Amino acid sequence: MESSPTATATSRSAQPVExxxxxxxxxxxxxxxxxxxxxxxxxxxxxxxxxxxFWQANLGPYLSFGRLRPLHTNAVxxxxxxxxIFAAIYYSTQRLTKARMFSDLMSRIHxxxxxxxxxxAALTLPAGITTGKEYAELEWPIDIAIAxxxxxxxxxxxxxxxxxxxxxxxxxxxxxxATIVTVAMLHVGNSLAIxxxxxxxxxxxxxxxxxxxxxxxxxxAVAFFLTTPFLGxxxxxxxxxxxxxxxxxxxxxxxxxxxxxxxxWAGPHHLNYTAIPEWAASxxxxxxxMLWMPSWGGMINGLFTLRGAWHKLRDSVVLxxxxxxxxxxxxxxxxGPMLSVKTVNALSHYTDWTIGHVHAGALGWNGFMSFGxxxxxxxxxxxxxxxxxxxxxxHFWIGTIGMLLYVMAMYTAGVTQGLMWRAFxxxxxxAYPDFMETVIQIVPMYWVRLVGGTLYLVGVLxxxxxxxxxIRSAPKDLPDPAVAVPAA
Amino acid sequence: MKKIIQTDxxxxxxxxxxxxxxxxxxxxxLVGGLVEFIPLVLVKSNVPVISTVTPFSxxxxxxxxxxxxxxxxxxxSQMVRPFRDEIERYGEYSKPGETIYERPFLWGSKRTxxxxxxxxxxxxxxxxxxxxxxPRSTSPNSLMPPYAWLLEHELDLSKVxxxxxxLQLLGTPYSDADVTAAEQSxxxxxxxxxxxxxxxxxxxGIENKEIxxxxxYLQRLGRDLKAASAP
Ligand code: HEM
Ligand code: HEM
Numbered sequence: 276m277e278s279s280p281t282a283t284a285t286s287r288s289a290q291p292v293e294x295x296x297x298x299x300x301x302x303x304x305x306x307x308x309x310x311x312x313x314x315x316x317x318x319x320x321x322x323x324x325x326x327x328x329f330w331q332a333n334l335g336p337y338l339s340f341g342r343l344r345p346l347h348t349n350a351v352x353x354x355x356x357x358x359x360i361f362a363a364i365y366y367s368t369q370r371l372t373k374a375r376m377f378s379d380l381m382s383r384i385h386x387x388x389x390x391x392x393x394x395x396a397a398l399t400l401p402a403g404i405t406t407g408k409e410y411a412e413l414e415w416p417i418d419i420a421i422a423x424x425x426x427x428x429x430x431x432x433x434x435x436x437x438x439x440x441x442x443x444x445x446x447x448x449x450x451x452x453a454t455i456v457t458v459a460m461l462h463v464g465n466s467l468a469i470x471x472x473x474x475x476x477x478x479x480x481x482x483x484x485x486x487x488x489x490x491x492x493x494x495x496a497v498a499f500f501l502t503t504p505f506l507g508x509x510x511x512x513x514x515x516x517x518x519x520x521x522x523x524x525x526x527x528x529x530x531x532x533x534x535x536x537x538x539x540w541a542g543p544h545h546l547n548y549t550a551i552p553e554w555a556a557s558x559x560x561x562x563x564x565m566l567w568m569p570s571w572g573g574m575i576n577g578l579f580t581l582r583g584a585w586h587k588l589r590d591s592v593v594l595x596x597x598x599x600x601x602x603x604x605x606x607x608x609x610x611g612p613m614l615s616v617k618t619v620n621a622l623s624h625y626t627d628w629t630i631g632h633v634h635a636g637a638l639g640w641n642g643f644m645s646f647g648x649x650x651x652x653x654x655x656x657x658x659x660x661x662x663x664x665x666x667x668x669x670h671f672w673i674g675t676i677g678m679l680l681y682v683m684a685m686y687t688a689g690v691t692q693g694l695m696w697r698a699f700x701x702x703x704x705x706a707y708p709d710f711m712e713t714v715i716q717i718v719p720m721y722w723v724r725l726v727g728g729t730l731y732l733v734g735v736l737x738x739x740x741x742x743x744x745x746i747r748s749a750p751k752d753l754p755d756p757a758v759a760v761p762a763a
Numbered sequence: 764m765k766k767i768i769q770t771d772x773x774x775x776x777x778x779x780x781x782x783x784x785x786x787x788x789x790x791x792x793l794v795g796g797l798v799e800f801i802p803l804v805l806v807k808s809n810v811p812v813i814s815t816v817t818p819f820s821x822x823x824x825x826x827x828x829x830x831x832x833x834x835x836x837x838x839x840s841q842m843v844r845p846f847r848d849e850i851e852r853y854g855e856y857s858k859p860g861e862t863i864y865e866r867p868f869l870w871g872s873k874r875t876x877x878x879x880x881x882x883x884x885x886x887x888x889x890x891x892x893x894x895x896x897x898p899r900s901t902s903p904n905s906l907m908p909p910y911a912w913l914l915e916h917e918l919d920l921s922k923v924x925x926x927x928x929x930l931q932l933l934g935t936p937y938s939d940a941d942v943t944a945a946e947q948s949x950x951x952x953x954x955x956x957x958x959x960x961x962x963x964x965x966x967x968g969i970e971n972k973e974i975x976x977x978x979x980y981l982q983r984l985g986r987d988l989k990a991a992s993a994p
Pocket of ligand 1: 318323344409627629641642728731875
C-alpha cells in the first residue's frame with residue numbers, strides 16, 4: 276500500500292514541501308447519491324417482485340411490469356452500483372496517485388451529468404421510451420449524453436494519473452483503467468442506431484448480429500461495470516479496513532490480465548442453443564469456463580488478505596460486509612461458468628435460475644461491497660463516528676438473511692420450472708402442456724423472494740437512517756484534507 | 764514469466780507507464796471483440812437465407828414497436844430452442860434466417876410467460892383482443908398484466924412511413940412505393956382485422972386503436988417459416 280504521506284513530510288522536514296488537498300466533497304456527493312439510488316432502485320425491485328405473483332399490482336401503463344423492470348435494472352446497475360464505484364474511484368485514485376483529481380469542474384460535470392442521465396432514465400422508461408435491448412434500454416439522446424459524461428470522467432481520471440506523485444500504479448488503478456476503456460467501447464459499439472424521431476431509433480444491427488452484439492455488451496457490462504471496478508474497490512478498501520497488505524502481488528498481475536483478456540470472449544453464453552452460429556456458441560462456452568480461474572484468483576487474493584486478521588471481523592461491520600461480498604463473488608463466478616455449460620444452460624436458461632444467479636452477484640457482491648464501502652467512508656468523510664454500530668450490524672444480518680431467502684427461492688423456482696417444462700409422461704406427451712401449470716407451481720417461491728427482497732431493502736433503509744444521523748453529528752466545516760509531499 | 768511478475772520485474776516498470784498500460788489493456792479487450800465481430804459482419808453465409816422470410820408490414824412494424832414499448836420481451840422469449848420438449852410445446856425451432864429484419868432482436872432472456880415465436884395463427888384475432896384486455900378472461904390463472912389501454916389509445920401512424928424509410932436505409936428491402944404507401948397499407952390491414960374481430964362478436968371500431976397493430980404483429984410471428992414448409 277502507499278506509505279503514509281504525513282510521515283514522509285516530517286521525516287524530511289529539511290526539504291521544501293508541497294501542500295495539496297484531496298477533493299473529498301465529490302466523494303461525499305457520490306456516497307449520498309449511492310444511498311439514495313439504492314433505495315429507489317430496490318424499491319422498484321420490490322414492486323416488480325410483488326407484481327409477478329400478484330398481477331393486481333400493475334397500476335396502469337406507467338407502472339406495469341414490462342416498463343418497470345428495465346427501470347429496476349437501470350437504477351440498481353447504473354445509479355446504485357455506478358455511484359458506488361465512482362465514490363470508490365474518486366476517493367482511492369486521489370490517495371493512490373497522491374494528487375487531487377485533475378479537474379474539479381470535470382468531477383462536478385461527471386457527478387451532475389450522471390445524475391441527470393439517471394433522472395432521464397427514470398422518466399423515459401416508465402413512459403415506454405426504450406430500445407428494448409437489455410441494460411441498454413435508454414434511447415439515443417441519452418446514450419449520447421452517457422458517452423459524453425463518460426469521456427469527461429475518463430479525461431479527469433487519466434489526467435489525474437498524469438499528475439500523479441506516486442511513480443507506480445497500484446493494482447486498484449489497473450482495474451479502473453480496464454473499466455473506463457472497456458465500458459466506453461461497449462457502450463458505443465452496442466448503441467449504434469439510426470434515429471426515427473427524437474425518442475425512437477432502430478439499431479444498425481439486425482437479428483443474429485444484433486443478438487451477438489447485445490450480449491457481447493450485456494455480458495461485459497456485468498464484467499466491466501459490476502466486476503472490475505468492484506475488484507479495484509476491493510483491492511484498495513479491503514487492505515485498508517483489515518490493515519493488512521494484499522495477499523499476493525503476483526496473483527494480482529496474473530488474474531488481472533487473464534480476466535481482462537478472457538471476459539470479452541464469453542458473451543455468447545447468453546445465447547446457448549439459440550439461432551447463432553455453432554462456432555460462436557462453443558467459443559463462448561470454452562472461454563466462460565476458463566473465466567472461473569481468474570475470477571477465483573480475485574476471490575483468493577481478497578479472502579487471503581484477511582489471513583491473521585479474521586478476529587477483526589467480530590468488531591468490524593465493514594469487514595463483515597466485505598467478506599460476504601467476496602464470498603458471493605466467488606459463488607457467482609463458480610455458478611456462472613457452470614451455467615455456461617450447454618447441458619446446464621439447457622435447463623437454466625429462461626428460468627428463475629438466471630435471476631438467482633444475477634442476484635447472488637448483485638445483492639451479495641455488488642450490494643455488500645458497496646455497503647462496506649459506505650460504512651468505511653462515512654466516519655472518514657464526515658470526520659465523526661458512525662452514529663450506531665449496532666444498527667449497522669443489524670443491517671448486515673437483515674441483508675444477509677434477505678439475500679439468502681431471495682436466491683434460495685429463485686434456485687428452487689428455476690430448477691422446478693425448468694424440469695417441468697421438459698417433463699414427458701409415459702405416453703411420450705408433455706407432462707405439463709399448460710404453461711400456467713408450471714407457473715402456479717412456483718408462485719409460492721415468488722412470495723418468498725418478495726419477503727427476502729423486502730428485508731434486503733429494509734437493511735438499506737437502516738443504512739440510510741444511520742447515514743443521516745451520522746452526517747447530522749458531523750462538524751459543520753469539512754475542509755478538504757491537506758497533504759504535504761516533498762516538493763519536486 | 765518470473766521476470767515479469769516478480770516484485771521488481773518488468774510488470775513493475777509497466778505500472779509506471781499509464782499510457783502503455785492503457786494501450787495494452789485496450790489491445791487485450793479488442794482481440795476477443797474482433798474475433799467474434801468480423802466474421803459475423805463480413806460473412807453473409809453465417810446466416811442462411813430463407814426465401815419466405817419477408818419484412819414486416821407497416822402495421823406489424825407499428826405493433827412490434829408497441830410490443831417493445833410495453834416491454835413484453837421482459838416476460839416472453841421469441842426463440843424456440845432445438846429440444847424435443849420445446850418443439851412439442853411451441854413448434855419448429857427458430858432459425859437464424861428468420862430474424863434478419865428484426866431491429867432490435869427480441870429473443871428475450873426470461874420466460875415468465877410462454878415463448879411467442881410461433882404464436883401467429885394459434886388463436887383467432889378476437890382471442891388476442893380479449894387476452895390483452897384482460898388475460899384472466901382467456902387464461903384463468905394468468906399472471907400477465909392487463910393492457911386494456913391498448914383498446915383505448917389512438918393508433919399513431921404518423922411516423923410509420925419514416926420508420927420504413929429508415930429501415931430501408933439500413934438494408935431492409937422495402938420499395939420506395941412501400942414507404943410512400945405505408946400509412947395507407949397500415950390502415951387497410953387494420954380495417955381488415957377490426958372487421959374480423961367485430962364479426963366474431965368482439966368490440967366494434969378498433970381499427971384506429973393500438974390493439975390492432977399489436978394483434979397484427981402477434982399473428983405474424985412464426986408465419987414466414989410455416990409458409991416455407993408449406994408445399
Ligand atoms: C431489494 C432488492 C431487489 C429486489 C426485490 C429485486 C427484484 C427483481 C425482480 C423481481 C426482477 C425480475 C425478475 C424476473 O423478471 O423474473 C429483477 C431483475 C433484475 N435485477 Fe433485481 N432486485 C433487487 C436488487 C437488485 C440489485 C441490487 C441489482 C444489481 C446491482 C439487481 C439487478 C437485477 C438485474 C440485472 C435483473 C435482470 C435479470 C435478468 O434479466 O436476467 N437487482 N430484480
Ligand atoms: C465467471 C463469471 C461469470 C460467468 C461465466 C457468468 C455466466 C453467466 C451465464 C451463463 C448466464 C446465463 C445466461 C442465460 O442463460 O441467459 C449469466 C447471466 C447473468 N449473469 Fe453471470 N456469470 C458470471 C459472473 C457474474 C457476476 C459476478 C454477476 C454480477 C454481478 C453476473 C451477472 C449476471 C447477469 C445480470 C445475468 C443475466 C443476464 C440476462 O439474461 O439478462 N454474472 N451469467
